[in-house]
Every structure is written in structure tokens, then in C-alpha cells.
Amino acid sequence: MSTEGDEVWKKTWRLKIPEKVKFFLWQCLHSALPTNQVRADRRLADSGACSRCSCSHETILHALRDCPYSREVLMSGGISVEWSFSVMDCFQWLKGIILHKDAIKLSITLW
Ligand SMILES: [Zn+2]
Numbered sequence: 001m002s003t004e005g006d007e008v009w010k011k012t013w014r015l016k017i018p019e020k021v022k023f024f025l026w027q028c029l030h031s032a033l034p035t036n037q038v039r040a041d042r043r044l045a046d047s048g049a050c051s052r053c054s055c056s057h058e059t060i061l062h063a064l065r066d067c068p069y070s071r072e073v074l075m076s077g078g079i080s081v082e083w084s085f086s087v088m089d090c091f092q093w094l095k096g097i098i099l100h101k102d103a104i105k106l107s108i109t110l111w
Helices: 003-014 019-029 036-041 060-066 068-076 081-085 090-098 103-110
Strands: none
Touching (some): 019 090
């Protein structure tokens, strides 16, 4: 993985957070979170739609950030919607959270 990726991984594994949250971050960073869209693509679900807001494609970014229900949780946990929406790449968005000075709080909020 790239130097940029190395920095994110080192920080992720050093965070003093429960292992299950680290594993969750790992799944997100590897695009391995079983969202409805992923499940539908693998023919494990009939629909890739978000079950919370009925958006037609529940991608990882939708599930974590863009869904109106997720957005409320993020804002209550201190993740600014303004800066997060300017980043459209999932890895870059997660990198911003993991390398943030409040990464522990933000990671647990995300989980
Ligand atoms: Zn949604």
C-alpha cells in the first residue's frame, strides 16, 4: 500500500479504541462493509437500496456519511458535515477522521 495508506494504517492500529472498532475501520477502508449495495451486487439481497432512507444505492459513504440518519449521528458526535461532504472518496474521508486530533471520539461515533 502507498505511504499515505501506511500512515492511515499505523494510526488506525495505534488508536486506543476497542478492537471491534478497529476492525470496522479496516472493513470501511477496504470497501468490505456489507452494505445493501454490496450485498445486492453479490446477489445476497434483492435490493441495494438504503433501508433507512430508501436511497437507491447504499454505498459505504452513504451508509456512513450521506444518509440523513447517519448525518444526524455524525453531527451529534462532532463530525462536521461541512468539511466531510467536500470529500467524495471514501478512503480520503476516513483518512481525515483517523488522522484527526479527535480520532478516538470520531471513530467510535462512526462505529
Ligand atoms: Zn440512507
